[in-house]
Amino acid sequence: MSAFVLHLVGAFSDIDRQDVVDAVGQGAVYALMAVGIGLVFGVLRLVNFAYGQLIMAGAYALAFASDRGWSVTVGILFCFGVVLALTLAMDRLVFRPLRTQSPAVMLVATFAVAFLLQNAALLIDVRDGTIGEPAASISSLNQAITVWGVDVRKIVLVAIAVAAFSLAALALLLAKTTIGLQMRAAAADFPTARLLGVRANRVIGFAVLLSGLLAATVAVILTVETPFVDPTFGLKPTIVVLVGVVVGGIDRLWTATLGGFVIGFASDIIYAALPTDQTVFLDSVLFALVIVVLLVRPAGLFARGRSSLVERV
Template sequence: MTALLQHIIDALSVGSTYALLALGLTLAFSIMNLINFGYGILLVWGAYGLLGLTEAGLPFGVAVILSVVGVTLLTMIIGRVAFRPFIGAPPITLLITSFAVLQIVQYAAIVAWGEKPRIINYPPAFTDVLHIGALRVPLLEIITIGTAAVVVLVYFVILNRTPLGSKVRAAAELPDMTRLVGIRPGTVQMTVFAISGAIAGVVGVLWFAKSGAITPRSDLEPTLKAFIAIVLGGLGNTRGALLGGFALGALEVLMSVTLPESVLGYEPAIVFAIVIAILILRPSGIAGAKVNPA
């Protein structure tokens, strides 16, 4: 029983970060058909920002806020400079643009921070472990689950309860009609880049608390996990993205618990086999596809 509870908390925590990543990516897709392979590098830059700010002596909380704001701005700048000129072009053009963005931003990180792994000095709240009876819960897992809940809540409030949010939903559904009522596509796009960037900033803080070292190439894993979650959930659909993220988290924990040690190394291969199977059998994802950002 305790073991089961432990696994559920683990799965929720891992799934939370995947779900958030998938949320940020799928929003950009639902509005701009943007498949952004440069998403993970935003987490990396956020983490480097946090590293630099804490090393400069700023309190951790302030550094977190500044790094999230920084990633949000970086995402908006990238969106404005690199992606916006290609919006309306075939999705493949945007996809290739995202690879170019990834290269540039990644090499900027190499130049700025070097390739040596760096470690952020997280406060004890991120590293302590809570003991409840036989249950052993890292505080980071609770922080992760709680943060994800707050982010998802704020996301839905913005999208469903604010005028800006209704513009985003309208643009995802009927882009031409949205222009016809006088909404500038640029306003909607920048809103989406800001939301998607803020999510990347938050996930960056959580991600490297768990994984430890940052390198300029640490972006691959979060990017891949986000895309797997999206494939599971269906591209362009928010509820699907969240579901896909948690499903992937559950799957990973399930495998780490049940698979014999000799097979554990093949975990990514098993995950990708499942992804391929889903792409063949149910290309619109387990949630069924319909573009819907909220």
């Protein structure tokens, strides 16, 4: 084991600029996922484990559009429509009726929704006798271009740009708009916010809608990177991001986002450092580092002082 660790440390010296750029792109995608998860947690105190299945549904929509020969633009719009419809249906049919129940009940409900969507996708997928659908029409976005002597995939640049724009727009929305201030108030103290006139359904619905928009965006990016969709599509990234959110500090949106970025960046850098025949150890190395971080900083890597549930956004 010590020899493996020494070999891993030595391998980091071989990482080049292209590996770093790819890792930043991966971190940007995971940061977007962390924001989507953090928005719902902020107003509902709920970790939505069905988030990965929303991404999967969007990926299947892209594969369906590709199979029908639709243009890339129409396919992306269809993806957004499917994900947003499922997100709003989840809020209206599951989150809203169970809002007064305990967090454990709502958590179990998200697991049920996740498995429902995954098995629905499986039943639809196996109609042709195979599992998995290609989404070839958007694969052109994964071509590489040369930037300052580094071959960078177009989708990596798109992911970084979209993440930067989305985070900046979200920061402005939370700080400068009425609905954003209401979301912050609801995240800080929901009962008091309602007594002061904040409309619960409106605030929660808006947060869930933003979460769905981010899920659809991630679905497009991940499908471009891996244009083959199956019922487990998006599941592993969601699990990794959930871990990153906890590592960063789930109590605040910005710490959760940083946690998502860091774990995405770290996973790509470690993967690049590992020899091809040892990439199977990626998850072991990554989660071992997570355990170390949580032992040292149980409140989160970016949390200030003790963990607090007062300010989450």
